[in-house]
Amino acid sequence: MEISTQEFKHCDLISVKGRVDSATAPDFAKALEKANDNGRFKLALDMSELEYMSSAGFRALLAAQRNCKRYNRGEVVLVNVPDRIREALELAGFTELFKTFDDPVAAVGSF
Amino acid sequence: MPSLESETAYHFFMASYTFPARFEFLDEIRDFVAEVARSGGFSEKAIYSLQLAADEAASNIIEHAYEGVANASLFVTCDMEGDKIVISMRDTGKSFNPNAVKEPNLKADLSERQIGGLGVYLMRKLMDTVQYESSSAGNLLTMTKRRE
Numbered sequence: 001m002e003i004s005t006q007e008f009k010h011c012d013l014i015s016v017k018g019r020v021d022s023a024t025a026p027d028f029a030k031a032l033e034k035a036n037d038n039g040r041f042k043l044a045l046d047m048s049e050l051e052y053m054s055s056a057g058f059r060a061l062l063a064a065q066r067n068c069k070r071y072n073r074g075e076v077v078l079v080n081v082p083d084r085i086r087e088a089l090e091l092a093g094f095t096e097l098f099k100t101f102d103d104p105v106a107a108v109g110s111f
Numbered sequence: 112m113p114s115l116e117s118e119t120a121y122h123f124f125m126a127s128y129t130f131p132a133r134f135e136f137l138d139e140i141r142d143f144v145a146e147v148a149r150s151g152g153f154s155e156k157a158i159y160s161l162q163l164a165a166d167e168a169a170s171n172i173i174e175h176a177y178e179g180v181a182n183a184s185l186f187v188t189c190d191m192e193g194d195k196i197v198i199s200m201r202d203t204g205k206s207f208n209p210n211a212v213k214e215p216n217l218k219a220d221l222s223e224r225q226i227g228g229l230g231v232y233l234m235r236k237l238m239d240t241v242q243y244e245s246s247s248a249g250n251l252l253t254m255t256k257r258r259e
Contacts, residue, residue, distance in 0.1 A: 019138065021134070021137045021138070021141075021166055021170070022134040022137060022166075022170040022173070022174070023133075023134035023135050023137055023138070052141075052159075052162070052163075054137075054163060054166045054167060054170065054230070055167060055170075055226070055229040055230045055233055056170065058226070058229060059226045059229070062221075062224060062226055065221060066221060066222065069221060084156065084159040088163060088233065091233060091236050091237070092217065092229055092232070092233060093215075093217025093218065097221055097224070
């Protein structure tokens with residue numbers, strides 16, 4: 001798993017690549033927490049190069065969404081969610097907890 | 112791949128591997144399941160689901176059955192029985208019955224949403240059957256899925 005962050009004026013665009021499972025989810029969670037620690041609560045998560053995500057990754061997404069939405073200070077939106085990951089998120093009832101975008105520019109522009 | 116435990120000529124697609132019960136080996140467990148499923152004719156979409164179910168099952172065993180245990184092993188067998196894949200996992204940790212795990216409330220709003228039980232819920236949704244047996248010899252989890 002690889003994570004890179006681009007800071008924009010109104011939000012951070014965080015790209016997560018590779019596989020997020022129980023082994024890598026703690027680092028994924030830490031990257032999201034780090035953004036929050038830096039006072040960034042509007043996060044667009046680019047998943048276009050994400051190959052795999054288990055419920056361990058879903059757990060990190062949920063924690064991040066809770067933290068970002070607290071006090072209405074922001075939110076996590078998902079960008080370019082690959083079909084198989086979207087299907088698993090749907091099965092877990094997660095799709096209604098996150099806005100999704102097909103384009104990073106639109107996602108960044110939504111904040 | 113770690114040590115090959117047995118591979119019989121009688122079952123063409125059957126293989127068993129012993130994996131260290133650590134999260135770093137989930138990748139290899141998923142690869143192993145994918146290999147058997149691919150030879151069994153499952154679609155790439157179905158293979159992803161099988162990998163996810165196997166990952167959730169193995170993660171639960173490592174996290175709960177082997178909680179705090181060092182150097183534990185996870186025995187994984189993957190087999191095609193006709194058009195059905197049978198994935199079984201054996202451990203010698205604490206008994207953990209996924210069928211006793213309550214279904215998470217998927218309609219709860221963000222603040223109420225519970226993450227516990229989600230892995231088991233996904234296993235049940237992704238597979239046709241999920242069975243669990245516990246004895247003094249250890250725990251055996253068996254999951255099956257028919258090819259579409």
